Amino acid sequence: MILKKENFNAGKYESDTFITEKQLVRILDSCPEFKTDLLKIFNVDDKKTTVLKVGNSKQLIQALHSLDNQCQKIDLTCKMRDVHLKKLLEGEKATFEIFSVKDQYLVKKIKSDLLIAETRYNAKSDILDYYNLSKFANYCRDNQYDDLVDNIQEYLLDKNKTNVDLRNFRIVHHKSDDLFFIRALTSSGDYKDFGINFSVFVAIKSLANYVEKSQNEIFIDNFQVDDSNVYVSFAFSNKTKINDKIDLSFSLILENDEVKRSAVSFNGLFKLTFNDKANSGYLYIKPKGLKKDDNYHPVDLLSYQHRGSVKNVFEKIQELPDSIDFFIKQVSEDAKRIALIKHPDDVRKFISNKVKNSKKPEFKVYKEKVFNKLMSVSVDNTFKLFALLRQIEDLFEHDDVISLNFWRTKLYEALVEKE
Known part of the structure; x- marks a missing residue:
């Protein structure tokens, strides 16, 4: 972010x-x-x-x-030939130069038509994938093949000379730091x-x-x-x-x-x-x-x-x-069936196996903790099962809604499947 x-x-x-x-x-x-x-x-x-x-x-x-x-968001439409790779950074980040900028807000802030911006989110991959070069560029950076990185820059400059293809660059100006970031690349067509x-x-x-x-x-x-x-x-x-x-x-x-x-x-x-x-x-x-x-x-x-x-x-x-x-x-109909669970400890074991076999990246960091918690006790009634499943939520970071809702979805599917 x-x-x-x-x-x-x-x-x-x-x-x-x-x-x-x-x-x-x-x-x-x-x-x-x-x-x-x-x-x-x-x-x-x-x-x-x-x-x-x-x-x-x-x-x-x-x-x-x-x-x-704290910020100003700008959608900047420009030709791909005006976008040059300046430097590959650690992680999924890079700095790009964008020439011939015409947006009034940007021109006023940078006092030029040349914008230098660092990528965030997946923007670096989006831009380099336009040329199918993202993975190769990372390989060169990670192995310190600086001469190859220079060659990539030269290749893009040469390949782009006559490229009039338009793309929409989603720019954020962080006002207090006076820094510019590219957060996404979209088509310049019907995107709203x-x-x-x-x-x-x-x-x-x-x-x-x-x-x-x-x-x-x-x-x-x-x-x-x-x-x-x-x-x-x-x-x-x-x-x-x-x-x-x-x-x-x-x-x-x-x-x-x-x-x-x-x-x-x-x-x-x-x-x-x-x-x-x-x-x-x-x-x-x-x-x-x-x-x-x-x-x-x-x-x-x-x-x-x-x-x-x-x-x-x-x-x-x-x-x-x-x-x-x-x-x-x-969902009320599903809830009625969940409420009639007859063998709660079998359900606990069933969910435990689901967790053990999960390969989803959203869940990877919590997988072991959740599995150990589920295996820590047996339950002999539905209320105890619900109480145990509720305690699982305490294992998640409070602001990690992606992982938490992944768990809630898998829990719902398991309860309905094993009702």
């Missing part, structure tokens, strides 16, 4: 953490090209103080303003920057409408956001009763990665809460997605691509309320 991540966790909210439409609109200052369409299509008046009743929105908006104040602030605006406005119509309370119980990624969990207060001891509650997860080319996605996280006279606790499970009749594989609850128009996004987001209700009903 380029900027320090902003984190938030809360188990409740107060009414003074709501925001108004006017406050929500302010986050669109960073994406003015979409502002007019968003206000018109989502029927938002930027002068009104209509309250949007999504708890803890205030903290998320403050975090976005803080990040926006439906970025972090855009997706948060769409989510909060849509969920505020859902609250008014459904009388369901919604609040943000967790978010993580930096210069290029956002993860927000919107917790719903209504619960579905599975049996006299277990309830199911739902959280809507928004994810948007400005670096990757994947769609903006909404998905679901579920919380099983168990309670009787002797035991109480909870367990998170995460389905891969919604199961539709016409598609055997689970799909995102709702998603929209980084292309098309604001109107297309609006039309997609109208499906959200029905999709949420359908998803909750679908």
Whole structure:
């Protein structure tokens, strides 16, 4: 990442953490090209103080303003012949020179039309892979074949002389350090920057409408956001009763990665809460997605691509309320079967074997700890099994949502498979 991540966790909210439409609109200052369409299509008046009743929105908006104040994001379209490798750095980083820069903000800051920027995320590989040279360049650097690195630079300069192919370079200017970074390379065609602030605006406005119509309370119980990624969990207060001891509650997860080319996605996280006279606790499970009749594989609850128009996004987001209700009903049926587990210790052993045989990189750093924890005790009832599985979450870094949600997904699949 380029900027320090902003984190938030809360188990409740107060009414003074709501925001108004006017406050929500302010986050669109960073994406003015979409502002007019968003206000018109989502029927938002930027002068009104209509309250949007999504708890803890205030903290998320403050975090976005803080990040926006630290950097300027620029999408720079340029010819590949104007992009020169300057130096290979340790790790997956490199410095590039970009000539003939015309962006007014950049020209004013660098007082030149030559931008020197260092790569972050996968940008170095993206640029060098354009020439199928990324792995070879790393090999030369790691083995200190400096003369070959020089040859690569000369080769690219020569190969590029007549190359008028256009690419979009996603640049970040870190204001306090006055440094420039290349964070991604995209096509210069139909790619639309439906970025972090855009997706948060769409989510909060849509969920505020859902609250008014459904009388369901919604609040943000967790978010993580930096210069290029956002993860927000919107917790719903209504619960579905599975049996006299277990309830199911739902959280809507928004994810948007400005670096990757994947769609903006909404998905679901579920919380099983168990309670009787002797035991109480909870367990998170995460389905891969919604199961539709016409598609055997689970799909995102709702998603929209980084292309098309604001109107297309609006039309997609109208499906959200029905999709949420359908998803909750679908997972409720699975939860009923999970609650009827007859041999909990067999399930523990089954999950242990799943962990032992897992080869996913998302899980590698936690694999041994999780396996040892699962093998540390036997369980003779469902509550003890749930309590043990809940304790596994304490083994994960609190901000490692990728690995944690990988575990929650595998846990859900195992419980349903072994019910």
